[in-house]
Amino acid sequence: MEKIFDRTGENAWCPGCGNIGLRNIMLSAMSELGLKQEEVVFVSGIGQAAKAPQYYNGSFFNGLHGRALPAAAGIKAANPNLKVIVESGDGDMYGEGGNHFLHAIRRNPDITVIAHNNMVYGLTKGQASPTSQEGMVTPIQVDGVFEEPLNPVALAIAMDAPFVARGSVGEMEKTKEIIKQAVMHRGFSLVDVFQACVSFNKINTHKWFREHTYIMEGHDPHDRQAALKKAMETGNMPLGILYMKEDRAVFEDKLAPYEKSKQPLYARHREFETVKKILAEKA
Amino acid sequence: MEKIFDRTGENAWCPGCGNIGLRNIMLSAMSELGLKQEEVVFVSGIGQAAKAPQYYNGSFFNGLHGRALPAAAGIKAANPNLKVIVESGDGDMYGEGGNHFLHAIRRNPDITVIAHNNMVYGLTKGQASPTSQEGMVTPIQVDGVFEEPLNPVALAIAMDAPFVARGSVGEMEKTKEIIKQAVMHRGFSLVDVFQACVSFNKINTHKWFREHTYIMEGHDPHDRQAALKKAMETGNMPLGILYMKEDRAVFEDKLAPYEKSKQPLYARHREFETVKKILAEKA
Amino acid sequence: MADKQAVIVLAGEAGQGIQSIESMLVGILKKDGFNVFATKEYMSRVRGGVNSTEIIISENPVRAFREKIDLFIPLNQNSIERLKGRISGETAILGDSTQVKHEKLINVPFQRIASEFGNVIFSNTVAVGSICGILGVNEEILYSHVKSKFTAKGDEIADKNLKAASSGYAIGRELKNNGIIKISVKKNSSIEGHLLLSGTDAIALGALSGGCDACFAYPMTPGSGVFTAMASMEHKAAIAVEQAEDEICAMNMALGASYAGASSMVSTSGGGFALMVEGLSLAGMIETPVVVHLAQRPGPATGLPTRSQQGDLNLAVYSGHGFFPRAIYAPGTVKEGFELAALAFETADKFQSPVFVLSDQYFVDSYYNMPISEFHEIKYEKHIIETKPGYKRYQLTRDGISPRGVPGFGSGFVCADSDEHDEEGRITEDLDGVRNSMVEKRMKKAALIKEAALEPVITGAKDYSRLIVSWGSNFNAIEEALSIVNDPKTAFVHFPQVYPLPKSTAEILAQAKEIIDIEQNETGQFADLIKLETGIDIKKRVLKYNGMPFSVEEIVKVLK
Amino acid sequence: MADKQAVIVLAGEAGQGIQSIESMLVGILKKDGFNVFATKEYMSRVRGGVNSTEIIISENPVRAFREKIDLFIPLNQNSIERLKGRISGETAILGDSTQVKHEKLINVPFQRIASEFGNVIFSNTVAVGSICGILGVNEEILYSHVKSKFTAKGDEIADKNLKAASSGYAIGRELKNNGIIKISVKKNSSIEGHLLLSGTDAIALGALSGGCDACFAYPMTPGSGVFTAMASMEHKAAIAVEQAEDEICAMNMALGASYAGASSMVSTSGGGFALMVEGLSLAGMIETPVVVHLAQRPGPATGLPTRSQQGDLNLAVYSGHGFFPRAIYAPGTVKEGFELAALAFETADKFQSPVFVLSDQYFVDSYYNMPISEFHEIKYEKHIIETKPGYKRYQLTRDGISPRGVPGFGSGFVCADSDEHDEEGRITEDLDGVRNSMVEKRMKKAALIKEAALEPVITGAKDYSRLIVSWGSNFNAIEEALSIVNDPKTAFVHFPQVYPLPKSTAEILAQAKEIIDIEQNETGQFADLIKLETGIDIKKRVLKYNGMPFSVEEIVKVLK
């Protein structure tokens, strides 16, 4: 199948970096879904993962570190017909961007978030990220990380995010399927994807991820308690769709301009008459 | 018992405001705990709740909206011997300050957070807060809140915060006991306290809180799954200590200056010799 | 003889109902043919303290804060304490002696009268009635207002309020007829049908006229008013409105929306804007229009949250890391607020840059009447093109402006990158080539914005030797002071655009022998901008920073 | 005849090991008695692209970037492409012809030689050896360095590296002896025992000397270096170090810590600092010391993350809403970096205000040797008092400075309030009284900071008619250019403190007939500050904004 989003050319990632694998998964998922280039906008922050949109053939908004989600919601607010896919790193999404993560879940725009979770700050050369494991020694965390790692999927389920899944670059097929479902899910969908940073994370390697994950079977993603339990498993961590919920109100549906029509804002024009009418009410 | 933190004088709260009740609970709790004025620092952000420290006889750091938690951790970093109590509103703590809430839990300084949860922005006159219930109409949310309310206690448990409890100003005794335990708990402790804003929240009144809460019995706060389940109950919501965990590393213990001594930083002095030695290593 | 105007001040605790008295009174007085101006000053609390509202009625427009009070209605004793500096020998003090004491108090037992109709809460209506009586308001207008205000609460309540108003009215009439209160202001039939608009209304409606269709904010006084106004019109005018979790979100959401073709605005105050500074720089880098309504209040930090200041000009001019173009408008009047808010969108869209509307608490919270005819039709354009394959978002053009496409409209890709980027919008490390071109592109746009800068507004003597320089909300006070002093050698120059300054600035200033800068901040931030632009150092700076606006009297003193 | 200096440039992809070659070489060359200067320029990527390091060796100190290359070692073809503008007729190009092609290439088969010892990864050691051979380094010094570097990896690896170094050395010797490469720089025995310090080291160690005991940051290039240095010393020097979740946290954590008696610092770059702007204003309001290390890189937004610029001066001067005092230091040399970082803490503590150390990527990433004797003992004081009951944190004093207490030390309450507050630190709405006094208190402190401003450093002609004005990291390049041009009428004034400016500024500038401002930004931000301070408008501004530092050659051109 032709990968229309494939943009050939050099990228800035290390050989063996998980970002490369995830890019391939994304390219396949998008072509299998038949997404059209003019309908998709990739959104990211700053980081190694956040460079992903630069390497697609498509429109993108490569914003500030940590601020992908507000921009993504803004894009949906201006044009609900666009497919918005956010790709960003664990530091971007759960560190600098943590507050937006919480509130984007509450707001529930129809966007898909692919979090490239390599448990480290790659671009800035190896500091701990919110998902770094306890004990990891870095140039800043000289005695090792003592903070408890943030568990993005447990957090998202506790926030009642309507689609929460975990993938791993080591499980291409499975992860591709998850991503496809996430993109098709209407509302906020999170796919936290394990991937190795071969340059700065010597603990959570490709091998480590393989050895510490398994593909879930028989789990009912509509059972929130079970989902939470699964999400909180440590040691050997489940991959798959942890949680789903279908009936949440979607952000852009609730915005006044889209009460009657989904026409994007750029295509609309407000007549001065409308203003004049409101002015007249001030008499 | 003498309430040594009681500062008589006018306050800026409406008659009947839940802040007044919570202040009384705090005053009792603090004197029953025998806290000393010179040892306590109250920390808050901005809001009606955040004015609380202004009305205590004691030291305080009344910082920026949403930024109480970083300041509180900073205070512990400079002087681990101080008792630090954060009092702030639901908007302050879970809205503007949401990212700090997540990461303060991970960092786990020995502080107590009393979140005055009135499910509305009081000081700015009635906009929805992160904990506002769905459907609440405000001057901004003209069609009613559509976002799913943030559940602070569920979130905190999902983040594995070592002490998570819910109180209500309507349950003075119980809430006082919870707060006392929270203050004595070493590490980050959260007490989310329901309280009415009589001026701007016409839905979640004193009566409403009474009718929608009950005091938990027989719950084992060391059972995280059970705690989560309890925390996620809606309709009728449990009050009490939901979750406890004793073995988390405490932020200030992990800081280099306190490896050997708890002497606060203000009382220390670095000799130039120390610098000279490090300089000499650069040869 | 009729007075030129009467200054009526209501004061009391937050929660005592000043705002409801004010809104009734203002409506009635305007309807009755008075020019009306109203402004409030209040504490950052929902209960207690002392807040006050000033209402000025006049035959001809009077639109600025005055120190002096003609008729003072204190609802509690603290009000007298707090405002005592403004009570003069000519001030009539009207109040309920069971609530307030003052040697000059003209006692009207608001509460007792109200109780006669069953409830002290009618006492505010008694007060309204008595003021109307004093001012000689047409009784029918009073009653029809009271009626329409209270009918929703049921016939009985409406009826009791009517009676309360009528009792108050009778007392007021008597006070007037006995000569105990001598206020007498002429009405003006020409104001019939006038609008009553605040600075807040003006900016919100101006934004709508400029095409604003998305507004994101996090509540912050005094910026929230505009946000609330936008929310209240979201259905009528099809606006995407969302309360963000913080100001950083608001700004980045606005940029996302603009990127995708919205005309978006944020509204905030200094502290909230401080959090948007990184986002502002992003707007500059990705050349995405955004309008920032920045309503100033006194800082630093939380400062005085409900008060007024012009202390964030420097912040608006210099905030953001790195260089990028911007424009800053600062309206002096309600009409100008409307026009500049609309223009802000045009400028933002045309130059693909962030644009400020810089107001303050005094500006947004003050309102007065004016004819609808002052609001001319505004046409706007989004300046958006349909893209083709190979579209380059940052195409290098002669004037630095690249045709703006949005995703989903056309077949090109629209790439916005916060890194330095090439014409296509993709990250680059080509320093001598692309980087330099992109910097120069942004500088060209800055030059264009400067060329398009609005000319200053000069009033007073044509042939001036003395020149008052000011900006923003000081306009009306200075203009009125000028007309009071009426000095043949003094003019006043007001800058609706404070950055970048028009080139004519130097010439205008050079004509004067003496220049006086009037600003509401500690250092004279605008005078410094002028120094930078023109080299002219205005030494005489009249600065105020206590959080209260300049009064006409203060300016008169400066001019004398 | 010996050259004054030799400029050696290593270039290759990120990941090819330039940094390891550089660190070996610099250590060896310094040990061998050369003055060494090194600086790097690199792309924002971990792999690929082209990065380069410049190492200058010299008999007498040479401490600034040079365009011209004497010895170029490209590790890949792209390096030649990217740096071709800097290759002159005199540049010797040394490389492995299987990796790079150039008509002038002097082929040294690094990889083949390395493979002879079992692995191409030894090729970097071959390169080091050959460069040492060319420069006539004492062989023993080369081997002892290589040995100590690799012994940890086992005897076999160490041995193979030694052999690789030796093979390289022999080739280098030969190239020199044959006259193929003619570089010859004299050594200088007086540098024995010298330190090798970068701008980053200087600021971190200076901070320690000034008493810094708490450092909070969120990683951001080029500000992270100082943060990393602090972390690396946290045990040796008892520093509280914590990585924050974002810059807002870092700033507010620093303020909390300072409030409780720490001497705290944050380290960041423009975009990160943008997020601290609200917190900076809080520092001003609560009069709590904090030192901000702001390492500049080109903006706007993410810009060029690994490059250099002086574009955030305005941001540092004007950021924060409302008025409050601050000081900004901008070191020009490593020594000055050390001293100013220490002074920043003294100033912050004494005036209870935020203080900046404004550096840039070029400054923090450059290093050179100097004697330890240049670092004089620094004594610091925390300026903290024990409180008594009734203590007033914001006591109004003659000079505006209130004795600073901290909670837990003494029996008084220490109340810090971001609202406008009274002397005790509690919220107030007393406008004419307390508000005005507190504003004036903060202004008094600003005046004191201005009085204490550091005097500019003037070098060159005493009796100058032409004056070069600059600040920050341009210092060494300008000074060296000045001594090259050696014009009897030209002087150079460097401002270690860029805000507030010392009063002498006007006088110093007034002496010159011609003034040239040199800055790394688009508009001449510092020249504008000077215009504001002195009224002198420096028309000739030499501005650069491509992200690369000024080279000595560029400045020489300006001076000629």
Ligand SMILES: Cc1ncc(C[n+]2csc(CCOP(=O)(O)OP(=O)(O)O)c2C)c(N)n1
């Ligand atoms: C406001 C701001 N702070 C800090 C940075 C520096 N920075 C860029 S990427 C990054 C972290 C990247 O980590 P992550 O998001 O996990 O991405 P990765 O590189 O690991 O894919 C940081 C700290 C920045 N660009 N902007």
Ligand SMILES: Cc1ncc(C[n+]2csc(CCOP(=O)(O)OP(=O)(O)O)c2C)c(N)n1
């Ligand atoms: C940066 C910033 N943004 C916004 C505000 C305005 N503000 C002050 S308090 C507040 C919300 C208060 O709500 P909450 O924290 O729930 O406290 P409550 O008043 O309900 O007790 C807001 C939005 C501010 N002071 N600073």
Ligand code: SF4
């Ligand atoms: S540093 Fe890590 S995350 Fe970045 S490209 Fe290399 S392997 Fe990938």
Ligand code: SF4
């Ligand atoms: S507005 Fe609400 S929160 Fe504020 S004081 Fe009144 S009742 Fe309390």
Ligand SMILES: [Mg+2]
């Ligand atoms: Mg990462």
Ligand SMILES: [Mg+2]
């Ligand atoms: Mg609240």
